[in-house]
Amino acid sequence: MSQHDIDRILIGRVVTLNAAGDIAQAVALRGDRIVAVGRLDEVLALKGPRTKVSRTDGTIIPGFNDTHAHLDTEGLRERFPSLGKVRSIADVLARIAELARTTPRGEWIVTMPVGDAPFYFGGPLLLDERRMPTRQELDRVAPDHPVCILPPSGYWSLLPCYTALNSLGLKLNGLDRASGSPVEGVELQRDAEGELSGIIVEHNYPDSAQIALLPAVPRFSPRDRREAIKRSVRTYHSFGTTSVYEGHGCAPEVIAAYRDLRESNELSMRMHLVVSPFWNTLDQAERDFREQLAYARGSGLGDHTLRVGGIFIGYGGEPSAALAAMAKPADLGWSCYIKQANTPEQFERLCLAAAEANLRVHTIAVDKLHEIIPIYERVNARHAIVGRRWVIEHMSYAPTAELARLKGLGIGVTLIPDYHLWKVGTRFFPLDEHDRELVAPAAQLDALGVPVSCGTDNSPCNPLATMRAMRTRRERTTGEPIGAGAGASADLALRAMTRSGAWFTFEETIKGQIAPGYLADLAVLSGCPLTTPGEELESLSCVATIVGGHIVHGEL
Secondary structure, three states: OOHHHOOEEEEEEEEOOOOOOOEEEEEEEEOOEEEEEEOHHHHHOOOOOOOEEEEEEEEEEEOEEEOOOOHHHHHHOOOOOOOOOOOOHHHHHHHHHHHHHHOOOOOOEEEOOOOOOOOOOOHHHHOOOOOOOOHHHHHHHOOOOOEEEOOOOOOOOOOOEEEEEOHHHHHHOOOOOOOOOOOOOEEEEEOOOOOEEEEEEEOOOOOOHHHHHOOOOOOOOHHHHHHHHHHHHHHHHHOOEEEEEEEEEEOHHHHHHHHHHHHOOOOOOEEEEEEOOOOOOHHHHHHHHHHOOHHHOOOOEEOOOEEEEEEEOOOEOOHHHHHHHHHOOOOOOOOOOOOOOEOHHHHHHHHHHHHHOOOOEEEEEEOOHHHHHHHHHHHHHHHOOOOOOOEEEEEOEOOHHHHHHHHHHOOEEEEOHHHHHHHOHHHHOOOOHHHHOOEOOHHHHHHHOOOEEEOOOOOOOOHHHHHHHHHHOEOOOOOOEOOHHHOOOHHHHHHHOOOOHHHHOOOOOOOOOOOOOOEOOEEEEOOOOOOOOHHHHHHOOEEEEEEOOEEEEEOO
């Protein structure tokens, strides 16, 4: 190897995550690849006259690979103004009045939700009055503007979620005393006289109130989505994330935004997008699987920066919300995917059609693995899905016997430990200690040889928070561990957020390790995630992030 070929040498504690678990002293990069890793003297011997040499007191690891990210959502939250840290209806009204003074008369005032970012836990319960402002209260401070205080998504907050509109906002959406919701789980609140209060309560995790009831409220434009992705990429890079896998699916509009950024060389995050298809009938879905989605077959189509492959098929769901979403497939709200609702019979028919078309299926299991596995086994008996890397997403709890059946089908699992253990862990308190250990069961899946990786779910987007949840398993309000005996080792937690994700994108031979020939995707952390106590992981910072040999965050 010529010394002149080496672009950069990084010196520090190098956690390679190779099969031997080696800790090296330096790594050499050329172009977009790693070319050498090992002892300091060995790697420095490759230094040429143009080689940049950087030393760090921190730890160099493979870049984080977020395998259930909802990356675009992060940037969308900057599209509308924040209400700030409001604690009373007077605070909310003061902020709306401020926006009314700077917004041209007649134009919409649309804000982020009531509550504290990034989660908006509690929403109006944080206000002294413990309720949202009514339309009459909003009318007083913005009589000449339609107003909408948006709800958060139930996925990155907690249910119920609240929308508030003033009288003009209700009128422009055609809502009056006679109006009702066409969607189950969406409630139009009324005052003592039966008139609409302007408050809408959402009990569904996917935000469906806006799609079903509020066509006049401004939506995210294609430009909004492109700019949001660019902001999101910068934020995710700031935590050391270099790759993202969107297993929950992406609608055509979102795929188009990523493609635009790729073609203009503005996409530095490595993205694998799963298709979120829509259909009006199952016959149409089967036809589209055969004819329109050929590009998504197998491992998909694209390159190591942007690849599209596989499809998402929902299991269960709220039928009326899905019907509204399928009728307006471009109306996504906070989501990057199209909402679905499928009965077990419909789900099986769709999976059979996907398997026949060689389309890899992703679905969210939560606690329904025991219902999904028999369906997959019947599909496998007809179309041999073993080896096609079908994926179970967002699994919360499953008995050990069901986990073992995944291995025989060659299915991988993505977990969201921070969501199920930290965020909503109280729902698992009634379980006995053995069953608690089967919530977000990374250690058990790894021991069974089932491919398992973890995602942040953009709740929050810091991979170290996910690793903290894996290791400590503590619920956020009580600090009580959910099955303490199932805490992941430091090595497993790191692998699940880095190396393991490469299997899900068919890239395990070039991504996820610091080894010669692998992509030069690295994160430099202020400390070592293998030796830092689980409770302290989020105290680490990302010094620099490198994608394909280029620094995309920080400096060295």
